[in-house]
Amino acid sequence: MINIFLSLGLLIVSLFGLVKSAQFATKYASRLARKFHMSEFVLSFFIVAVISTFPEAAVSIISAFKGVPQFGLATLLGSNVADLTLVFGIVALFSPNGIAVKSQLLRKDFLYLFILIFPVLLGIDGHLSRADGVLLILSGLFFFFTLYMDMKKFRKEATRHPDHSLVKSLLFLICSLVALFISAHYTVEFSAAFAKGIGLPDIIVGLIVVSIGTCLPELLFSIKSVETNHDSLALGDILGTVIIDATIIIGITALIRPFDFSPSLVYITGSAMFLAGMLTIHFIRSDKILTKKEGLILLLFYLIFLLFEFLVRRLISPFN
Incomplete structure (x- = not known):
């Protein structure tokens, strides 16, 4: 029992270390990007979203090297469901009038949904090869x-940002990334230990915790x-993170270890x-x-997902 609480x-x-190091990495990467006067959309979808995937990427890559890549896959898929429902739902509730969206940002909604279903189609046989990873x-x-x-x-014209030392920002970014991967290593270690201690499969801890x-x-x-009326930043960060997780990070995990x-x-x-992607885009x-009402619906979706996952895993675990 002591070991369970310790784990x-x-x-x-x-x-906590994973989250804090990711926050610092995001902060200093964004600071570097702003020095080159990037637009908000570029900053959120191409820069902040990339940095935001570092925790999932770190956990998945460490899992692959440790011989448990399925733990990383569970983390990536579960994190995407959380992003599309839990995160969007909470952010909508915190926003003054809901998350406003420019219609052209989702011009490629069909392509977005195809990208989300693509890893599902490739993994329908219960195996991800290096060829799947490349695709x-x-x-x-x-x-x-x-x-x-x-x-x-x-x-959009990017707002000017006070000048900061390039070397200092780069140094803090590197330190944050080192701390991130160390935190990810121990997250995998203690997640597996905790799951074993309470009799849950690793996959459940990866999906939820x-x-x-x-x-x-x-x-x-x-x-x-959204609190500062930069809704497009929030939208770009979340959607960009989901796309990177569903394709590039899962692909890298499969490349390391099919x-x-x-x-x-x-x-x-x-x-x-x-389904979460379809609902959110709709x-x-x-x-x-x-809207806030739609945010509540997304939160309900996530709660149902967690309950369903728990019940199904409990039912099928004796047979797997």
């Missing part, structure tokens, strides 16, 4: 390339964005990710705003 306590400390990485890069080609339609913990950076960044996993992970969690496209 839980150390897991919480590791998650996922290429699909993610293609999506970002198409957005880059449309950049003039989204571009670690997934929620690793999506906190985009949650905090997005709340701050792996087998329970097909139920794709059938349940992967499908939930796709809400945003319907009236060009994600």
Whole structure:
């Protein structure tokens, strides 16, 4: 019993370190980007979103090297469901009048949904090969390339940011990334220990505890964005993070170590990710705003997802 509480306590400390180091990495990467006067959309979708995926990426890469890549996959898919429902829902509740959306930001909603379903289709046989990993990485890069080609339609004049030392910002960014990967290493260690201690499979801890913990950076960044009337920053960060997780990070994990996993992970969690994407985009496209009421619906979706995951895993665990 003492070991269980010790593992839980150390897991919480590791998650705290994961979140804080990701926040610092985001802060200093953003500071570097602003020195070159990037637009808000570029900053959020291409820079902040990339940095926001560092916790999930770190956990997944460490998991792959430690021989448990399925734990990383569960974390990535679970984190995406949390981003599309829990994060969007909470951010909508914190926003003064809901999350306002420019219609052109979701011009490629069909492509976005295809990107979300792509890893589900590749993993329907319960295996991700290196070839699958390459396809996922290429699909993610293609999506970002198409957005880059449309950049003039989204571009806004970036606000000037006070000058900061380039060397200092770069140094703090590197230190933050080192702390991030150390925190990710111990997050995997203590998650597995805690799961074993209470009799839960690692995959459940990855889906719930670690997934929620690793999506906190985009949650905090997005709340701050909508509170300061920069809704497009929040939208770009969350959607960009989901795309990177679903393609590039899963692809890198498969490249490092091809792996087998329970097909139920794709059938349940992967499908939930796709449905969450459909629901969120429908809400945003319907009236060009994600209202507080719709935010509550997304939160309800996430609670149902957690309950369903827990019940199904309990039922199928004796047979896997």
